[in-house]
Amino acid sequence: MNTAAWWLVLLQALLFLLGAPLLVAWVRRVKARLQNRRGASLWQPYRDFYKLFAKETLVAHTASSVFRAAPYIVFGSTLLACMVVPLLALGLPSAAVADVIVLVGFLALGRFFLTLAGMDIGTAFGGMGASREMLVSALAEPAMLMAVFTLAMTAHSTNLASIAEHQLSTGLILRPSYLFALMGLVLVAIAETGRIPVDNPTTHLELTMIHEAMLLEYSGRHLALMEWAAQLKLMLYGVLIVNVFLPWGIATEFTPLALAVGLLAVVGKLIFLGLLLGVAETGLAKMRLFRAPQFLNLALLLALLGLLSHVILEGGA
């Protein structure tokens, strides 16, 4: 049983790896349709990766070993973070090893090396992107932790699987604290994954880019790994939101039928989430960088209100 569970963990990680580009492609497809374009095929990200992995990897002569190591560390830490999030089933051994604080830690580790790599070459854009990324993340992280603590207070656990399990066992309860935590977490997810209105994932305009600015010097397989890590992060936040707040459908036992239902449920939920993201990105304009702190203050306020309304309205239970 135990080895089977670990195989399931590997399967989940594999699904994350293969599903992340598909999710990004789906969001792009939705946006293209809304803008009256036909849009690229859903397999385009895979073709991009195939091309990038086949290409020569060039490294600037001023680059240190940090620059070479960063893509692997960023990719690895993001993948490890993904393994903490329950995708198909609850009660997996990987979820028992690490809780949500570890998850935030993995993401912070990845971001640390990403910004180091951005500054390593010494170009102006890299440093600019790194400083912006740190600005956003320094404001997003407290909001994220506070939103997650709201959930943890309800479920009496910081373990994501137990939070989802608690949600399943109590059935549908309209909790104001969950509503606020959800709204806060969505704002944090938008900021952290570099979507509109905080960052534009398709831009190469030097005044506005955040994430792209740090990757400018990368090429070949390094670039592919960095991009893949960013796509993994989007899927991670998506799965985190749908499976923690709306865990219905997720497998609680390891039978093939339950797992298949879990897979279908999570795919359905992610398709819907991608649709929402695409519509929101089409409707919104990117805001000025200096307004990003306001945006994240709103996320922090929502998370704080979630915490307060948990204590006040739900009597701490």
Next chain:
Amino acid sequence: MNLTHLTLLEQAVFVLAALVLFLSFSLLAQARLLAGIHIFAWQGGVLALATGLIAATSDEPHLFISAALTFGLKALTIPWMLHRLVRRLELERHADPLQHPALVMMAGAALVIFSYWVVAPIEQLELAGIRNILSISLAVVLLGLLIMVTRRQAVTQVIGFMSMENGLFLAAVAATQGMPLVVELGIAFDVLVAAVLFGVFFLHISESIDSLNVDRLNRLSTREDDGA
């Protein structure tokens, strides 16, 4: 008090009460006049919905009337009047930003905690479900006060005043299943009359000092303004 013991409708009342609190915070943060009026209208709408739900759960048909009254007055009429006034005074693009937004927000959060602390002793009255909404509505009142204190624009101050009234109404509806209908009608028309009077005052203020910034009222002549 445990949410799990309540029906879904009663839980929805709690969610709506929390939303009213959130909208008060949005009012506090919002710098633009028109957006502030829209948020105020939303707050009135959410309040009316909460009243309607309380009416449905507590079997008090007269609350439906006050829900409809709240919706008509606070979500439609008063925002529309304020909107028209702002357009007539050509303040559509006017903004009244806060001096220290982060500090004011923290003060707002502290007020919420304070009102929870104040209302906590009422727990002994075994009104558990009510007590929670009572502290929320007290917080809405205090936040309205904070809006009036931190703003210098007459229109935003009036919105703060009106949202204070929203908090009082929420407290009345949640704690005692609403006041007698006569009282409620009286208050509703008081608010309406207040909105009309405020409108007249705005026109006079802006005519005599050419601005709605109430800080200017402290000065005796406009000439001092040039030196400052």
